[in-house]
Amino acid sequence: MTLPDSDDTIVAISTPPGYGGIGVIRISGKQAFTVANAIIDTTVNVIDAKSHTIHHGYVRGAQTGTITDEVLVALFRAPNSYTGEDVIEISAHGNPQILKQIVGLAIDSGARPAAAGEFTMRAFLSGRIDLVQAESVADLIAAESAAFQQAALYQLSGKLSAYIGTIRSQLLDIGALFEAYTDFPEEHIPQQQQAELLAKLDDVTASLSRLASSYRHGEIIRAGIQVPIVGPPNAGKSSLFNAILAEERAIVTDIPGTTRDTISEKIDIEGIAVRFVDTAGLREAADQIEAAGVERSRREIDAANLLITIFDIANTSAAEIMSWLRKMPGKAVICVLNKIDLVPKSTLDTYTTALAFHYPVLVSATTLAGVDTVVARIASVIRDSIPISSANVNILTNQRHLVAVQNAILSLTEARAKLEQGESFELMAFDLRQATNSLEEILGKITNDDLLAEIFSRFCIGK
Known part of the structure; x- marks a missing residue:
């Protein structure tokens, strides 16, 4: 594959797409100062101006002389720039139309559109940074x-x-x-x-x-962890999902099988991106649509780093829960007993004793009792998985x-x-x-x- 010609002067919008308070256009290459001088009126001659200075000016069309925008122009002379080449950064108002017009004027004055990552590639090729950087x-x-x-x-x-x-x-x-x-x-x-x-x-x-x-830790740092919330129908998976996210992201009803497809959202826990997945209840499907949802749930389980299994203790026996947990794959599991607001304390004591080996978390997804404990348990798993800081470690x-x-x-x-x-x-x-x-x-x-x-x-x- 042929790389872009590094002798060209290149231009591109460096700020994200959309409207904003400011937008930045970057120009880099041997003719960067010449291109900028052709399209910007300032109180100084850009070609002769000192490096690492900022100047007020107006972008004008070379042919029409019409003012496109009022801008600030930052000048960086080689090799003391991001790319190691001469670089111009034009700070304009963050209107996409204005930014595109300025890029078009720069192209008309001798620059070409930059390829993806080309500014950083030039920094690498100039020796300013290595490939890891x-x-x-x-x-x-x-x-x-x-x-x-x-x-x-x-x-x-x-x-x-x-x-x-x-x-x-x-x-x-x-x-x-x-x-x-x-x-x-x-x-x-x-x-x-x-x-x-x-x-x-x-x-x-x-x-x-x-x-x-x-890399075992680094992969988690890069990609985060995937945490499906699984269990029987109507156990409160969607309610717990919404409670953890603190928003009504999933539809919740009293009808078993309401969730037919997986829904996911990410939040930051202990500095790690945690992707929670609300899944369809695991049971013999009543129709093809539910069957497809159950199959997706099983795929999410296979790909998971950690599982939250949730049960309705008002309608599920301790023996049934034990049977469910034995069927879970060999992954870390947080056992959640939901709807504690619907049962007496004596029942809770019975369940926690019977399931003590699994360290169950008692939760009411409706009143939010115990939800913080679920998040804290996930944080503990993350700390155990990544026992080192990523800030000062190779x-x-x-x-x-x-x-x-x-x-x-x-x-x-x-x-x-x-x-x-x-x-x-x-x-x-x-x-x-x-x-x-x-x-x-x-x-x-x-x-x-x-x-x-x-x-x-x-x-x-x-x-």
Whole structure:
């Protein structure tokens, strides 16, 4: 795949679509100042103005001279800009028509429309940021939770890259020793030096293994967790769903089988995006539509990180609840006993004793009693699942990085086995180069046009 021409001067709206108090147009490239000077009247000549200054002005059509908008123009000269090139940022009124007109004037004056993610790609290609930092820009924009936001900021700061770079340097040092021995293929490595090399390989492999293991937490930080609310019909699933969200999101009636399709909403708990899913009651379906809803409920259960099982204790025996819970897949389950406002305390005591192993939460989705306890229980599960902060920790949240780290570990394992078996130093040096290359792929020191095009196509236009 061919990348966009980096010699062109590009332009795009950088603020989100729609109306707002302000809209920003970004221009980047060798002719950025010339393009801006052609369409903006200011009290200074833009081409001669100092970097990192802001000027008041008016955007005018070059042909008609008609004023399009009153603007502020920020100037950033290479290499001290977001892209590492000359950059102009025009702050205009946030009317989509005005912003489109300004972009059109810039195009008429020599710029071309920017491709998705092209500004950040230019920052990467100019060496201002590495590929981990570039990907973290998209993550920061898309983050739906505080934890993912903090993880993206950490990666954008370059700290994860620095950690990977340190491991890469260790690999280069070990690889240099192997390369040196390739000049003397007939010599055997002294036993003490072999032990030292094995120890160094083990240390690096351990560091990479910890990094790979962090992805289990990183995936939760990135994607959040899915929590279906499941149970028999008319147990109060939709009522609990609405109570947790504090809004009437799902239809609630006394008729069993009211919920025919899944409904989902996300909220932030402990910094993690938690997607609650209201599901159809699990029973033998009365018709094809209900059957489709029940099948979707089962799919949600299969994909869940955590299940909330809810039961109407006014109409369900403890034995029936136990039977239900035994049928649940091997996932974390929060057992909720609903409609506690309809039964006496003695009944509650009987149920909590019978179901003590499942630590049931007593709830009235109608009066909201116990709903906070359900949320607190979910928060506890999240804290147990992610026992580390995402703000100041080297943690993988990107599957591309995980695959590269796993490849590096595999190469190091091969090198270690060959060293123990006394095989060719040339083969060991090759394995070390492969491991190093895997880490360099993460940082973007080794890359190709197809990979870059795939990564930056995920960005929005204007970033």
